[in-house]
Amino acid sequence: MGALVLKNVAKTFDGTIACSDINLSIKQGEFFTFLGPSGCGKTTILRLIAGFIKPQKGSIHLGDRDITHLEAEKRKVGMVFQNYALFPFMTVYENIEYGLKIQKKLGREIQATVKKYIEMIGLGGFERRSIAELSGGEQQRVALARSLVIEPNVLLLDEPLSNLDARLRDKMRLEIKSLQKKLGITTIFVTHDQTEALTLSDRIAVFDQGRIVQTGTPEEVYDNPNSAFVARFIGDTNLFEAVFANGKAAISNDMVICLNGSRPQGKFVSIRPQDITLSTTDPKRPNTFRGKIEETQLNGVWTEHVVKVNQIAFRVITLNIFGSHFKLKPDDDIFISLPKNSVKILDR
Amino acid sequence: MTSLFRSQKTALKYWTGKLLGRLINRIKREKRRLLGAAGIAILLWFLVGYILYPALKTVMVSFTDHGVFSFTHYAALFTSSSSLAVLKNSIVLGGLTVVFCGLLGSALAFFVHYFEFPYKNIVDKLLLLPLMLPGIIIVFSFVQLYGESGLVTKTLEWILGLKNTPYNFNGLPGILFVHTYTQYVYFYISVSIAIKHIDYSVIESARNLGASRMKIFISVIWPFITPALITASAITFMTGIGSFTAPSIIGGSYKVLTTQILLAKANNYMGVAATQVVVLTSISLLFFIVFRWYEKRRQFSISVKGVSIQPIKIENPAMRAFMLMISGILVLTILLPVFTILLLSFVKSGTWMISIYPKEFCLENYIAIFTKPRTFAPFLNSIVMSLAASLLCLLIAIPSSYIIEKTKARVKGLIEFLVMLPWAMPASAIAINIINANNAPTVFSFNTVLVGTYILLPLGYFIRSVPIMVKTTHISFQNLNDTYIEASKSLGGSRMQTFGKVILPILSPGLLAGFLLVFIRSIGEYTVSAFLYTASNKPVSIAMVNGIFEYNIGLAMAYGALLIVLTAFLSLLISRLTKNIF
Numbered sequence: 001m002g003a004l005v006l007k008n009v010a011k012t013f014d015g016t017i018a019c020s021d022i023n024l025s026i027k028q029g030e031f032f033t034f035l036g037p038s039g040c041g042k043t044t045i046l047r048l049i050a051g052f053i054k055p056q057k058g059s060i061h062l063g064d065r066d067i068t069h070l071e072a073e074k075r076k077v078g079m080v081f082q083n084y085a086l087f088p089f090m091t092v093y094e095n096i097e098y099g100l101k102i103q104k105k106l107g108r109e110i111q112a113t114v115k116k117y118i119e120m121i122g123l124g125g126f127e128r129r130s131i132a133e134l135s136g137g138e139q140q141r142v143a144l145a146r147s148l149v150i151e152p153n154v155l156l157l158d159e160p161l162s163n164l165d166a167r168l169r170d171k172m173r174l175e176i177k178s179l180q181k182k183l184g185i186t187t188i189f190v191t192h193d194q195t196e197a198l199t200l201s202d203r204i205a206v207f208d209q210g211r212i213v214q215t216g217t218p219e220e221v222y223d224n225p226n227s228a229f230v231a232r233f234i235g236d237t238n239l240f241e242a243v244f245a246n247g248k249a250a251i252s253n254d255m256v257i258c259l260n261g262s263r264p265q266g267k268f269v270s271i272r273p274q275d276i277t278l279s280t281t282d283p284k285r286p287n288t289f290r291g292k293i294e295e296t297q298l299n300g301v302w303t304e305h306v307v308k309v310n311q312i313a314f315r316v317i318t319l320n321i322f323g324s325h326f327k328l329k330p331d332d333d334i335f336i337s338l339p340k341n342s343v344k345i346l347d348r
Numbered sequence: 349m350t351s352l353f354r355s356q357k358t359a360l361k362y363w364t365g366k367l368l369g370r371l372i373n374r375i376k377r378e379k380r381r382l383l384g385a386a387g388i389a390i391l392l393w394f395l396v397g398y399i400l401y402p403a404l405k406t407v408m409v410s411f412t413d414h415g416v417f418s419f420t421h422y423a424a425l426f427t428s429s430s431s432l433a434v435l436k437n438s439i440v441l442g443g444l445t446v447v448f449c450g451l452l453g454s455a456l457a458f459f460v461h462y463f464e465f466p467y468k469n470i471v472d473k474l475l476l477l478p479l480m481l482p483g484i485i486i487v488f489s490f491v492q493l494y495g496e497s498g499l500v501t502k503t504l505e506w507i508l509g510l511k512n513t514p515y516n517f518n519g520l521p522g523i524l525f526v527h528t529y530t531q532y533v534y535f536y537i538s539v540s541i542a543i544k545h546i547d548y549s550v551i552e553s554a555r556n557l558g559a560s561r562m563k564i565f566i567s568v569i570w571p572f573i574t575p576a577l578i579t580a581s582a583i584t585f586m587t588g589i590g591s592f593t594a595p596s597i598i599g600g601s602y603k604v605l606t607t608q609i610l611l612a613k614a615n616n617y618m619g620v621a622a623t624q625v626v627v628l629t630s631i632s633l634l635f636f637i638v639f640r641w642y643e644k645r646r647q648f649s650i651s652v653k654g655v656s657i658q659p660i661k662i663e664n665p666a667m668r669a670f671m672l673m674i675s676g677i678l679v680l681t682i683l684l685p686v687f688t689i690l691l692l693s694f695v696k697s698g699t700w701m702i703s704i705y706p707k708e709f710c711l712e713n714y715i716a717i718f719t720k721p722r723t724f725a726p727f728l729n730s731i732v733m734s735l736a737a738s739l740l741c742l743l744i745a746i747p748s749s750y751i752i753e754k755t756k757a758r759v760k761g762l763i764e765f766l767v768m769l770p771w772a773m774p775a776s777a778i779a780i781n782i783i784n785a786n787n788a789p790t791v792f793s794f795n796t797v798l799v800g801t802y803i804l805l806p807l808g809y810f811i812r813s814v815p816i817m818v819k820t821t822h823i824s825f826q827n828l829n830d831t832y833i834e835a836s837k838s839l840g841g842s843r844m845q846t847f848g849k850v851i852l853p854i855l856s857p858g859l860l861a862g863f864l865l866v867f868i869r870s871i872g873e874y875t876v877s878a879f880l881y882t883a884s885n886k887p888v889s890i891a892m893v894n895g896i897f898e899y900n901i902g903l904a905m906a907y908g909a910l911l912i913v914l915t916a917f918l919s920l921l922i923s924r925l926t927k928n929i930f
Contacts, residue, residue, distance in 0.1 A: 072837040079838040085831035099839035
């Protein structure tokens with residue numbers, strides 16, 4: 001079917017801008033994620049792609065067709081809703097066959113296709129159940145199968161995991177990914193959960209206040225966030241406003257961090273908690289500061305520490321490899337080292 | 349030169365094409381908006397013409413004497429001692445109805461929902477029955493049971509060896525008896541819902557904090573049920589002062605506003621009738637406002653999903669037997685009037701005059717109804733008019749609910765006010781309003797006079813039931829989540845396919861239930877009928893009354909039995925339809 005392309009798309013509701021300057025090109029078969037806090041416009045764009053609403057500006061293309069003004073029912077864009085929107089008066093089977101019946105497919109063909117997808121989602125034997133008899137996870141699968149039977153050009157998933165409990169969410173995440181891989185279907189996934197975005201996606205677009213702030217692979221957006229917003233939204237970070245001079249960044253009067261590269265300029269420095277190293281004796285490395293443990297918290301796989309260096313708090317994470325973890329208590333003296341290459345400079 | 353000309357021409361073509369396309373799109377968009385606006389205008393025209401204008405016309409009539417503006421009718425009403433007595437009677441009747449219904453309904457609600465006993469569900473369902481039965485049927489069955497020559501009265505006389513009737517069923521006590529039997533249901537329903545919503549963990553936490561049982565009742569249970577009691581009181585009071593059927597048939601010398609309104613209308617004192625209607629409606633409206641205010645407030649009170657009360661299981665066998673006996677008596681008392689009517693419908697005409705109990709039974713009455721055109725006509729009339737009223741309700745309620753529930757139209761508040769307004773009007777007021785509005789040609793009736801025509805009565809039934817119909821359709825539209833429509837579209841469903849396969853199946857059970865409810869409420873309706881019927885559309889309730897006064901009791905009861913069977917069947921159908929909705 002080709003790529004899904006959005007050009008300069010903008011949408012306003014009663015004067016409030018829901019999204020603007022949206023430029024995206026999603027490749028055939030790609031798993032693409034819209035990530036952002038709630039109310040950032042990601043669902044609006046999903047609904048624009050589905051055709052439920054029309055943009056005031058810009059255009060949407062699927063392959064070589066301009067679908068900007070095409071009615072939703074003619075787009076063949078499958079959508080899984082946040083609340084699933086399964087038809088409550090139909091059985092599992094009737095819900096899944098709905099799209100095929102609309103297409104007026106032959107009875108035998110419908111039966112075979114529905115059977116195939118029911119097996120695929122692992123709900124064989126559930127055909128005659130009513131929707132009310134299903135658990136959240138089962139409803140989720142039916143919703144998925146219902147959109148997949150029409151072999152959509154693009155599959156849209158609107159926070160599909162947000163109504164499930166934590167354990168089920170992990171399981172469904174894996175299932176969605178493997179189903180998408182198997183079918184090779186272009187998928188857009190909307191979420192505000194960074195873990196979902198990082199684990200599932202081929203590429204991520206990070207949204208803030210109706211605009212795309214950064215697009216890239218999970219590695220790119222995690223390792224090289226282009227703004228304070230992205231750094232903070234994806235993963236934990238220690239973020240400081242800083243004054244840049246002579247290849248150094250001053251985050252306070254007595255705390256100056258040496259940086260990589262020749263005389264870099266910016267507005268913030270960011271360093272991930274796991275990139276900071278702790279030592280009980282001075283390691284004699286650059287960017288080492290002496291501080292005090294304020295708080296430690298065992299989290300199982302890792303331990304989280306808050307270290308105060310002259311009133312500035314750093315969050316530091318150390319892995320609990322057997323026998324190696326620190327036995328630190330509040331008020332213990334400690335040295336923190338910030339490796340030069342892990343300090344990221346951000347312009348905004 | 350030519351190439352330039354050509355390119356200019358293509359450019360011109362391109363731009364005109366683009367402009368034309370935009371224009372067509374614009375018209376398409378505007379067309380939908382214009383159609384919507386036209387639909388709203390027609391709806392408002394109808395609601396104003398048939399609900400608001402008649403009410404205002406009555407107010408006007410009440411302030412007009414001999415063609416000029418005056419307060420004479422009000423002055424007469426508030427200075428004449430007999431008129432004031434009537435007003436006082438109405439208010440006393442309303443107040444006492446509230447007291448008796450409140451005591452009985454709340455006691456029953458606590459009994460059913462606080463204890464676990466056999467056949468509890470059946471008792472719970474049966475307790476709702478009196479609300480579904482037409483009032484006229486209940487009144488007549490009570491007359492046949494407890495009246496001067498009633499079955500129960502005569503039996504008591506016989507057992508106790510009395511010469512005279514042990515009690516006087518006519519007048520205030522009789523009316524109150526009928527009211528209590530029919531209207532406790534409002535209290536029963538509200539208090540039952542309140543009890544089901546009491547969060548048991550709140551009671552447990554009160555106990556945990558050391559509260560005694562009495563303290564728990566006063567500080568926890570009572571605040572939970574007071575809003576229910578207040579709303580039920582307001583509704584019961586409105587029904588009590590607006591009641592016409594019982595006072596007109598068994599009221600005797602106990603005169604109330606509703607019966608006086610019919611008297612004034614019959615004597616063609618429309619100014620007097622209008623004034624009484626305005627006074628009655630004003631009182632009713634006051635209580636309606638109280639009701640709506642508390643109803644809206646109550647919706648916020650349930651915050652977190654709690655644990656509901658577990659009914660107390662009674663282990664003591666003696667207590668169990670006692671509970672079983674109480675529920676047995678309840679079932680019997682509720683069903684007795686129904687059985688009486690069914691039984692008496694088989695009584696052979698003229699055979700039951702001197703003995704206490706009827707002896708000869710036959711199918712004569714039913715055969716008469718279904719074979720003689722003169723006796724079949726009322727039954728047919730009622731069915732046709734009830735269908736017409738139900739259909740009209742559906743036609744008005746669907747767009748009204750849609751506008752109120754699913755659009756941002758500026759007039760939706762007005763529409764909601766108009767469709768709910770008849771709720772605050774007693775049936776007699778509705779009837780007088782219709783007469784006042786339609787005894788002269790108006791724009792709303794396309795310059796025709798509707799008084800004296802067939803259509804007036806079904807119109808009255810419609811106005812009486814439109815609020816309850818809108819309430820029912822509301823729930824249907826609330827169930828119609830927009831995402832269902834979007835889901836259907838994303839699966840390729842066209843507008844028509846989505847409407848037929850998704851929207852209609854979601855809406856139809858509620859709409860059909862509402863339709864049937866209006867039908868049930870209209871088929872045995874007596875008050876509006878008594879005011880508005882003509883020779884051409886005499887309904888079954890009027891035929892029943894005529895039958896009684898002509899001593900053709902068997903025929904009257906056969907009409908009643910038919911209504912009961914129809915009502916029972918349709919009620920069952922309604923509860924089936926709404927099982928998954930409410």
